[in-house]
Amino acid sequence: MKYLALSTIALFFVLLSCKSKKAPTSTAAATPEPPATTAAPAVSAVQMSIANKRWPNTQAIELADGETIFKTKCTKCHIAYEIGGFSEKKWLHEIDDMSPKARLTPDEKLRLTKHILSYRDMVKPTSQN
Numbered sequence: 001m002k003y004l005a006l007s008t009i010a011l012f013f014v015l016l017s018c019k020s021k022k023a024p025t026s027t028a029a030a031t032p033e034p035p036a037t038t039a040a041p042a043v044s045a046v047q048m049s050i051a052n053k054r055w056p057n058t059q060a061i062e063l064a065d066g067e068t069i070f071k072t073k074c075t076k077c078h079i080a081y082e083i084g085g086f087s088e089k090k091w092l093h094e095i096d097d098m099s100p101k102a103r104l105t106p107d108e109k110l111r112l113t114k115h116i117l118s119y120r121d122m123v124k125p126t127s128q129n
C-alpha cells in the first residue's frame with residue numbers, strides 16, 4: 001500500500017514535469033509562422049513571351065512557381081539538370097517519369113512543364129527537338 005502511494009506520488013511528479021516541459025512547445029506552436037520572405041524567382045520578359053505564344057495567358061507566377069519546383073522538389077535525389085542540355089522530347093518524357101517521384105500535383109506538373117519548355121526555348125532558340 002505504501003509502495004502504491006509512493007508510486008502514485010512519483011507518477012504525479014513525472015506527469016507534472018512532462019507538463020511543464022511541454023508548455024513552452026505548445027506556446028511556440030501557437031505563435032504564427034513568420035511570412036515567407038523568399039521572393040519568387042524573377043521571370044524574364046523573353047521567357048514570358050515564349051510561354052505566352054504557346055500557352056496564352058500564362059502568368060509570370062506560374063513560371064516562377066515552375067522554377068521553384070524545379071529547384072526544390074526536383075533536386076531531392078539529384079542535381080537540377082541543365083534545362084538546355086536535353087531535347088524537348090526528352091524533357092516531356094522525364095517530366096512524366098519524375099513528377100510522381102517528386103509527388104507533384106497536376107497543377108505543379110503543369111507549372112513545371114511551362115517553365116522547363118519555355119526556358120529551354122529561350123536558351124536553345126534554334127535547336128531542333
Ligand code: HEC
Nearest residue numbers: 070073074075076077078081094095098099101102104112
Ligand atoms: C525520388 C527521387 C527523384 C526525384 C524526386 C526526382 N528524380 Fe529525376 N531521377 C531520379 C533517378 C533515380 C533518375 C535516374 C534513373 C531514371 O531515369 O529513372 C532520375 C533521372 C532524371 C533525369 C534524366 C537524367 C539523364 O541524364 O537522363 C531527369 C531529366 C530528371 N530526373 C528530372 C527530374 C525532375 C524534373 C524532377 C522533378 C519533377 C525529378 N527528376 C525528381 C530520381 C528522382
